Amino acid sequence: MTESGWMGRPRSHWVERLRQDVYDVIVIGGGITGAGIAREASLAGLRVAVLEAADFAAGTSSRSTKLIHGGLRYLAQGHVRLVREAGSERAVLRRLAPHLVEPVPFVLPIYRGMQHGKLTMATAIWLYDRLAGVVKKERRQVLSAAKLLQSHPHLSPHGLQGGVLYHEYVTDDARLTLATLQSASEWGAVVLNDCPVRNLLHADGKVCGVVAHDRVSGQPIVVSGRVVVNAAGPWIEDVLALEQGQDPAPAESFQQVAAGQDVSRPHAHRRATRVTHSRGIHLSFDAKRLPLPHALAVQTQDGRLVFLIPKGDICYVGTTDKRYAGDLLHPDVPEQEIAYLLDIVNSLRPDLLLTRADVIGIWSGVRPLVTAGGSEEGKDTKDVSREDEIWVSPAGLITIAGGKLTAYRKMAERVLNTLRNSLGANGDWTRRDELSARLPLFGAKEIPLANIESWWQLEVGQLIERYALSETEARSLLHRYGDRVEAVLSTGVARPVVPNVPLLEAEIAYMVRWEQANHLDDIISRRTELGRFRGLQLRELIEAVSMRMSTLLGWTEEDRQNEVTACLRECHVTK
Ligand SMILES: Cc1cc2nc3c(=O)[nH]c(=O)nc-3n(C[C@H](O)[C@H](O)[C@H](O)COP(=O)(O)OP(=O)(O)OC[C@H]3O[C@@H](n4cnc5c(N)ncnc54)[C@H](O)[C@@H]3O)c2cc1C
Structure with a gap:
């Protein structure tokens, strides 16, 4: 082939x-x-x-914060339709693809001097829950500073007034x-x-x-x-x-x-x-360096929210919002924006002292924001x-x-x-x-949303038993392919391409045959999120996947080298 x-x-x-x-x-x-x-x-x-x-x-669409959310900030801007629609859509998307869209509890800490105080934020989230039709068990809870410090003992206590616990849905955008x-x-x-x-x-x-x-x-x-x-x-x-x-x-x-x-x-x-373009970047860290009991939403000085989201063994942080006029497919990542996100994390978790060297993954994306009619021109991009x-x-x-x-x-x-x-x-x-709002997406038809927890347990258990997989491998297969996992595993060998990285040889063959993966980066950055999250193992992984794709797609050694170079560039690996 x-x-x-x-x-x-x-x-x-x-x-x-x-x-x-x-x-x-x-x-x-x-x-x-x-x-x-x-x-x-x-x-x-x-x-x-x-x-x-x-x-x-x-x-x-592969460079977002991966949230299926109403956007609290849009409420403050008066975009009620956006908030209401987004809220109802997250329930729809959860139904259409429960393996790809999952509710995650977020904590929003409130510090003295923040643009929106505890009362405003608690009221805003209450309104958000109502507008968005949020189900009862996912509605917001207001937390005192003491309660918040119990679950997040490492949060900076200085000026902490309390917080709000609420739910957002997290997805794999690509x-x-x-x-x-x-x-x-x-x-x-x-x-x-x-x-x-x-x-x-x-x-x-x-x-x-x-x-x-x-x-x-x-x-x-x-x-x-x-x-x-x-x-x-x-x-x-x-x-x-x-x-x-x-x-x-x-x-x-x-x-x-x-x-x-x-x-x-x-x-x-x-x-x-x-349209005007605005760039947003994200950083990822090993969860051991940035351990969080919950995802966090943090108010910034300029009135935005930055999210810290644990996902498996990593935690990612984003985003920024700056007017942009460069390469749209490969937006750059200025060091000031990296420093800006690091500062936010460090001020929240002063115990961690995170530095640039702790960053294991970076991605950067461009928002197309509508400016037609001129009413939005000249505004800060965060307000468009x-x-x-x-x-x-x-x-x-x-x-x-x-x-x-x-x-x-x-x-x-x-x-x-x-x-x-x-x-x-x-x-x-x-x-x-x-x-439209009822028919599950490809890969989700056999997933019973009503019994989703038991479905996960059963499927993970069976995959571990039948294919001798680790729990991480089994879970990542189910996240990626939902009810198609058996079809994926029938395409090749259920053996990891690189030890301790959740990507099996069979998946590469499947992605090439069923998902039109033509390039190395199609697999590393989109059909999997490994390019965003894998840090030190990334070079080894890129080499190994490129060798397998060479065989499947008949690349010459020169083709393969070009693919590796392009992929490293996309993953912002320079050293
Ligand atoms: C940093 C950041 C964070 C975000 N976070 C969130 C979030 O958490 N939640 C949320 O809901 N939204 C978020 N968004 C917004 C969301 O990601 C975008 O609204 C969405 O991905 C836009 O999708 P799109 O299909 O319109 O554009 P794209 O995904 O850019 O798709 C356009 C496609 O058109 C193709 N194309 C261009 N020219 C041609 C051509 N001539 N022929 C054929 N194809 C062509 C391109 O290659 C591209 O693949 C975020 C955006 C950014 C930048």
Whole structure:
């Protein structure tokens, strides 16, 4: 085998499908927004194609704080719809993917002099619980300073006034995106990564398809469709630029491209800016260096919340929020922002004296924040609304921007409502309405939410017994693949690639054949979170995975070296 596959079929099968079929909806961008739209449209019985320039979730959707949350801060900003919607969505997403979306108790300590005092925060969280429809057992509890210090004896006691215990839901953002795309594919969507859209095609002044470039074969792919949706996240302006200021390309360009002629539009003008970019970074630490009994939410001096979230044997901290104008796919990580997060942790836990040398993983992502209409221009990025917005161009290109990982299903619903005007007769809208919030994602159909604790216990026990796995390996398999674990293990050997790292040889084969992993980083940074969390073992892991992928995908030694270099760069490993 020298090509990857998706849902058990080789990549070439999907490329052929893209060339031959005519789609109702072509989605540009395989982040969570594009994935959500693809699932909704597929559930509505529409023929859907998703084209992703790099890898699924390679943009912002693998670089978030991984919270499915209402965002307390948005309440203070008066974004009631966002809070209410996000709150109800976390219950929906828990139902759709209980292995990927889990409730986690958070403690929010309140110190004297903080922007929001104990009463304000307790009231805000009370309101948040009501607005978001939070279930009783997860509602907030107000804690005295003494009570808080009992459970968190190492918190700095100076000026501590108490705290609030409440619940947020934590996910694996990249795998949530992947599971959503896989679900769309189960309902017929054709989904391809490493396939940037380079041109839009027009007929009678309307967008009627795209020209994409298959980076694996080096060949163009012309895909025709009735509606094109621009879900390119931080890159939406680049896609809009393909359309802006151009005479509509004639429908003959289908034939021109098929004949190998270049119909790209290098001089496309940019639109007035609709989004501004803001960078956020995260740091991870060994949980032994940053041991926490609960996740923490900490108010910063500039009125934001920074989260400290334990996850297995690591703990991650984030995020920052700074206006950004650099490389969107590989945003840099300034040392000042690392120092800023370290200072926050150290002021909260002065006993730990964490330094730069304790950081075992770093990731950096870019938020596309909607500034259209000018009302948000000039604001600090932390104050720019996180609401989403949809535009339809005169040629019919639908663009969606802004929003949150948390609200992706509702954002997709809004796009679908826009599509109904043009595709009404084609869709089975009742089926979509019935299934969207109820039908579990790929990998979650056999997971009984009502008995989730027993399910975990039983499955972990069986995996340990049957495959001689460690508990960490068994749990990480269930988190990644849910009810698909047996299918994964039937693909290869249940042996760790590197000792004490939860990644089995069988998983690499599965990710290549079923999940379209074409590059080393697809596995290290997205299909697993190991690149974000593995620190000292990362080089060894990267080497070992690259050797296995070489065999599966027929890489030369030069290919392999290039993959290793690109992966180390993505993981911010410099030494
Ligand atoms: C630091 C940070 C922390 C965050 N934390 C949270 C959080 O905890 N909870 C939450 O709900 N939200 C959070 N968010 C917001 C959330 O991550 C984003 O709203 C969401 O991931 C955006 O997804 P997207 O699909 O719109 O964009 P992306 O994930 O960036 O996807 C866009 C995709 O389009 C592709 N693309 C671009 N151009 C083309 C082209 N020409 N052809 C084909 N494909 C193309 C890109 O490669 C990319 O994969 C956070 C964001 C940041 C930056």
